[in-house]
Amino acid sequence: MSEIRPWRTIERRQSKQIMVGNVPVGGDAPITVQTMTNTPTSDAKATIDQIRRCEEAGADIIRVSCPDTDSTAAMPEIVKAANIPIVADIHFHYKRALEAADAGAACLRINPGNIGSDERVKEVIRAAKANGCAIRIGVNAGSLEKHLLEKYGEPCPDALVESAMDHIKILQDHDFHEYKVAVKASDLMLAVAAYTDLAYQVDCPLHLGITEAGGLIGGTVKSALGIGSLLWAGIGDTIRVSLSAEPEEEVRVGFEILKSLGLRSRGVRVVSCPSCARQGFDVIRTVQTLEERLQHIKTPMSLSVLGCVVNGPGEARETDIGVTGGGNGSHMVYLSGVKDHHIENESMVDHIVKLVEEKAAKIEAGEAEAFVPAH
Template sequence: MSVRPYRDIYRRKSRQIHVGSVPVGGDAPITVQSMTNTLTTDVEATIAQVRALEVAGADIVRISCPDKESTEALKKIVPEVTVPIVADIHFHYRRGIEAAEAGAACLRINPGNIGSRDRVREVVKAARDNNCSMRIGVNAGSLERELLEKYGEPCPEAMVESALNHARMLEDEDFFEFKISCKASDVFLAVAAYSALAEACDYPLHLGVTEAGGLQSGTIKSSIGIGNLLWAGIGDTIRVSLSADPVEEIKVGFDILKSLGLRHRGVNVISCPSCARQQFEVIKTVEVLEKRLAHITTPLTVSVIGCVVNGPGEALMTDVGFTGGGRGTHQVYINGLPDHRLKDEDIVDHLVEMVERKAAEIEAAEAAEEDAESANENRAAAAAAS
């Protein structure tokens, strides 16, 4: 009997669209996004927040465009940032047209909410003319009245029907560059709705547990909901909705992907919770270390373990390992092997130096590999031409 490897996640096959230069769906990496909370008309503040999200690793950033002044501001914002911008359109179809013309890479808009078929056609034309994709955003808290009357309450069936109704309006206009979200603040409802939607269509899916809460509670709810779906192979882009600094949403999003082995960015710190056996202050060391390593984007793993019970075993599977030892002298591992000893007073500074050195080695090796591949391609092209 064949047994499926326990770490394998088989992603649902979806069609691929583009949000600006960023592919979403198909075999593209799962993207991480967030949304600004500044007034869009405050151009400087909005640009600053988008740039902070870019530094954190955001692939896509959404900006609210509730009025004409906001879509006018997009004209100034878009040229000043590198990440593709999604314009969040509420109900007015003109805002969708204006945002597409102002440089938005995607419109978050529900066709059924903006009026007549002619208005939908106008928005689709603006999107098509400006290489702009769309996101249909279904939310359990704002379902259409007729669906609530039909089903009695927000439920997976009502949410999926709403999504497919909106999708059909775009399909009727021969427009297929869109993704769909089906969010709810209830984890069970969100997971059930996305699971049913994944069965019903092949469009890329934008995952999220909406209005999840504060930094801690929202992280937990989002990790359970988004994590369950990703583990099942469902999802092409994610947004963690937190009542916190939007940069935290990006960090949590990448941590969710990192935990499932779906995407790696930066340092993955494996650390123990500490106990009476610890030979150094584990909690304080890890707290400072994570802040000091936040600038590193190269994927690598560091283990920080307080004693020799689990330390050597964890170090076997990490790029840089650190295990507490007796008499204030600890063991440092490189690539799983014991490398040298270290005294108490040098822990954080020394580990930062070791991780930075390891990251530089990895980057240099990747660059050399890319150069070799490029050279091979050039030789092959020259040989074919001769």
């Protein structure tokens, strides 16, 4: 039911494209959604199980922390089991980067200026080149270099951008160009300003995120505002929503941000009312149940759930499947924007789920080319 209109179009910043494993990042590639495991990486089974849940939620890329040799020792098993590229998160131990690259990591998250001597930097870059690894420079307001804090007095956009440019120069001086950059902060205004400034100075892919954003509700709001405003301005090639929640929730929120801006399509986009005294059924509980039961649907489609006939028919005309609350427990179902049949309260949820599943199966069988794939 959706169509592209000029006022909905976002003109993306032109960036060069790199490969993270088999996933393109930047250029005209779809904006990818990332998350990070929180299991001990040394526990390969637990980490693989968590990666599998994130894959089911739609993650394109996933990061795992490699703080010690036990973690990098588990990487070959993890990489082999994963269906999406693995980014190895490295901080100060350059040998962990070498081990992760040899173990099959598709990307190293590392700040080259923080790992010591020039020779160490050369070793990491040699390992990245030899193994086809990309590198993500991860500047964070909470861990800026001491000399930048002394220069600027506090974390600020100029400090984050200068840090990023310093690290970029190190890679470029060693003829390494397969990199992407993040300039994250928990202060969304600071992060947005830093990303905006950096976007005008470099052409590499940018990894967006509001770091330490908070819990599921607060972190979602902060991330949607910060990441969303950058994406709306055309800035950003890959995103990670940082929540104090399970990583698969980060993936779901990430896709909701992209879906809301028309930048990616995956699964069911639900249009629903906040409910009021006019509602003909319990809208809140119905939507909660439908969102839970439709998580397995990957095919893009829209579903409207409106409690009454005030805005219901108008919204239903714009969605693939719609239901509008009526009187006496009988509600109107719309298919492709057209009134089709009535459904009673008792069977409404099961009926809607069946309609969505049937439409998804039909699309997957012969009409999938009309939709943008999730990945």
